[in-house]
Amino acid sequence: MHTSKFFAFVSLIVGAFAPPPKHFLNWVCTGQDSDDIPDVCNNMCYGATCKSLPVQMYWDQPDSTTRKRRGRNAGCGTSHTCSSGQQCDEYPYASTSTADQVTAVSRCVPRDQNNRQGQGLRQFYNSQGSFKGDGLGGNKGGYTVGFANAGTIQYCIGTNCANDGKEYTRNGLAKRDRIQRRNAGGLYKLNNGATFYAPSGAEVGDIVWTPKSHNKTLSLEMSKSHVFDPDQGLEQYEYMMFNMYTERSEVVGPADGDEA
Numbered sequence: 550m551h552t553s554k555f556f557a558f559v560s561l562i563v564g565a566f567a568p569p570p571k572h573f574l575n576w577v578c579t580g581q582d583s584d585d586i587p588d589v590c591n592n593m594c595y596g597a598t599c600k601s602l603p604v605q606m607y608w609d610q611p612d613s614t615t616r617k618r619r620g621r622n623a624g625c626g627t628s629h630t631c632s633s634g635q636q637c638d639e640y641p642y643a644s645t646s647t648a649d650q651v652t653a654v655s656r657c658v659p660r661d662q663n664n665r666q667g668q669g670l671r672q673f674y675n676s677q678g679s680f681k682g683d684g685l686g687g688n689k690g691g692y693t694v695g696f697a698n699a700g701t702i703q704y705c706i707g708t709n710c711a712n713d714g715k716e717y718t719r720n721g722l723a724k725r726d727r728i729q730r731r732n733a734g735g736l737y738k739l740n741n742g743a744t745f746y747a748p749s750g751a752e753v754g755d756i757v758w759t760p761k762s763h764n765k766t767l768s769l770e771m772s773k774s775h776v777f778d779p780d781q782g783l784e785q786y787e788y789m790m791f792n793m794y795t796e797r798s799e800v801v802g803p804a805d806g807d808e809a
C-alpha cells in the first residue's frame with residue numbers, strides 16, 4: 550500500500566473509534582449584553598443541576614401540537630400560570646424530544662428573556678445564510694447545554710437547591726432531587742479566551758456554539774417589542790435572524806476553580 554494511502558487508512562480507523570466531539574449550545578447568562586437571560590438560566594440550571602435532568606437535547610422539529618403538549622407537561626398553564634409580562638419557560642426545551650422523556654420543570658420568566666432564548670435557539674437550529682453549517686444547520690440533531698457568565702445565579706453557581714418558590718413541574722411546586730447542585734463537570738477554557746460551565750463535563754476539542762447578535766441594542770429592542778405567538782414555533786423569530794450569528798469555539802482544557 551502506498552504510504553499516504555496507508556496513513557489515510559489509519560486515520561480513518563482511528564477516526565472511527567475516537568469519540569466525536571460534543572457540540573455544546575452555550576447560553577450567556579449575565580453581563581452587559583443583550584444575550585442576557587438570567588431567569589431562564591436559573592430555570593435551566595435548576596433542571597440540570599438540582600433535578601438531574603438531562604443536558605443532552607435532541608431537536609426533533611416538533612409541530613405546534615407537540616410543542617404545546619410539552620409546555621403543559623412541564624406545568625405551563627396547568628400546575629401554574631404566569632402573570633402578564635411573564636412567560637412560562639420549560640426545561641428541557643419544548644423544541645426537543647428530550648422533554649418527552651422526563652418530568653420537565655418550568656418557571657415564569659420576563660417575556661423578553663424568553664424571546665431572547667427563542668432567538669438563540671432559532672439561530673442555533675437553523676443557522677442558514679452566511680452561517681450555514683454552524684449549529685445544527687436546519688437538521689434535526691443532538692447537542693449539549695452549557696452556560697457562560699453565570700454570575701450569581703443561584704441554581705447555576707450556588708450550592709443551595711431549595712426551591713425559591715418559582716420552580717414547577719406538572720405536579721405542582723418542584724421538589725429538588727439534590728440538596729446541593731450537581732457537582733459533576735465544571736468550568737472549561739475555550740480557544741477564544743472565554744470560559745464556560747458544562748454541568749456534564751467537556752473534553753478538549755469539544756465544539757461550543759454561542760448565539761450572538763451583531764447589534765446588541767437592536768436585539769434588545771426586538772426582544773422587548775416582540776409579541777409572542779403561542780401558535781407559532783421558533784419561526785416567529787425569523788425576522789430577527791439577520792442580526793444574529795453563532796460563534797464557534799473549542800474547549801482547550803479545564804479552567805481554574807469550579808464555579809461557573
Ligand SMILES: *[C@@H]1O[C@H](CO)[C@@H](O)[C@H](O)[C@H]1NC(C)=O
Nearest residue numbers: 763764765766767768770771
Ligand atoms: C444598532 O441598533 C440601534 C437600534 O436600532 C441603532 O440606533 C444603531 O444605529 C445601531 N448601531 C449600529 C452600529 O448599526
